[in-house]
Amino acid sequence: MTDQALPALPLQSPDTPWPTEAWPEGDLPSGMDRARFDALMDHAFQAEAPADMGETHAAVVIQHGRLIHERYWTGFDKDTTCPSWSMAKSITQALVGILTADGKIDIQAPAWAPEWTGDDPRRAITLDLLLRMSSGLRFREDYEPDNPSDVIEMLWGEGKDDTGHFAASFPLDHEPGSFWSYSSGTTNIVARAAAQAADAWGGDFEHFMRERLFNPLGMRSASPKFDAKGSFIGSSFCFCTPRDFARFGLLYLRDGMWEGKRVLPPGWVDYARTKTWQQPNDEGPYGAHWWLDMAGPGSFSANGYEGQYTVVVPELDMVVVRNGKTPGEQKLGPRQWIADIVECFRLVG
Known part of the structure; x- marks a missing residue:
């Protein structure tokens, strides 16, 4: 996908209030x-979690x-905060954008990492390469406790104290920029x-997050977590209500604009x-800390x-949020379910 192929991002209608205080309903x-x-929703929210997707807590x-x-789902409501897990990576991408607009970050410059000194080949790693999961650093991304x-x-x-x-501290396995590998460690760098x-x-960085990102959007439930050194654990931990995750999605659907003001550059x-660029892989296409095409060409997602x-x-001017607890062996189920949900709207005459 090139810049020219990107579908247009729709504008907020002047007749539609921004959801900073409350979501307007339609x-x-x-x-x-x-x-x-209705059948898809009933399947996901049946009393006993379906075998193909596990528990769906919110849609x-x-x-x-x-x-x-x-x-x-039973026991959950609009005020329940849900885990982000790696959706926090996309929140981290937003924060980098804000700092880029402030002139405090250059994503094409070598990333700040005091571990990489002198003629260390890791000094060739830029923030752009990190955001694109193309640093070349070794890192095993596996959430199964029985596996290394x-x-x-x-x-x-x-x-955990200094993520x-x-x-x-991991070595290079590949020349920076030559190999794509999804890594939560990358995001914490x-x-x-x-x-x-x-x-x-x-706490100072949390204040920055709230002042520049969460508060302008009305994301009052957002609860980021930090390690002992004071770094946001941007790979994994920002709890929010599903409605607040939807606010974050709307920010990106509206090209970084909110109530007539630029939040993202x-x-x-x-x-x-x-x-x-990715070598052939089973994970799907990737952008810069956002996944691509899960709900059809031109869609993008925080997963x-x-x-x-x-x-x-963008094609449907739509944001879909799903929170739940799906075992790893069923991980493709919710992806297909969301794609099917979105497809229902493509049939509108």
């Missing part, structure tokens, strides 16, 4: 495949800036570099959704472990 469109849509559908459908896993060690073991340092650029750690959303998704569909 109706499911007439002409959609309502029977199919929120936004179209044309309005909340047109939401549903929650660098991400589990980083989040709960040896690396950025843990990830930056980025998050630590963002704190350095902002000169704000721990011009071109930053296009940067997020421009395809990264998290156990089936957390915020999916942006």
